[in-house]
């Protein structure tokens with residue numbers, strides 16, 4: 001399997017979480033439900049999006065891309081690293097607003113995070129991954145794919161599946 005397809009699959013799951021996060025605005029009239037839901041989403045974004053997904057990009061794919069074309073280091077790859085670090089700050093900001101029971105502000109920041117993450121995913125899908133496919137041959141792609149699987153195993157495949165199941169549970173709150 002192509003490593004890029006694995007990242008795109010993860011993007012699709014992250015996009016499901018983004019949809020739920022935007023819909024959380026509907027829960028604002030029930031503070032407890034709102035806070036619990038957004039806390040679950042924070043766990044998902046920190047673990048699935050950051051630990052499992054960004055980890056593969058930052059530790060494996062991006063460094064391999066820079067090795068193949070060092071011009072990328074100051075260009076689009078740099079931008080992607082910057083975005084990931086902005087996302088971590090935004091998530092902490094959302095959590096701070098929750099801790100202060102400032103739900104309106106937390107939802108506004110969550111929506112800002114969602115838009116930024118959607119833009120980031122679009123740039124990766126349309127540009128970064130296309131560059132990656134052009135840089136590596138099938139053999140190199142396969143090696144990257146197996147390194148992706150290894151890193152998921154190190155962090156824990158079960159944990160990754162649990163996060164997906166949890167997301168489906170949260171989704172049921174909105175039907």
Ligand SMILES: [Fe+2]
Pocket residue numbers: 054057080084120124
């Ligand atoms: Fe990324």
Ligand SMILES: [Fe+2]
Pocket residue numbers: 007011053057121124
């Ligand atoms: Fe990504």
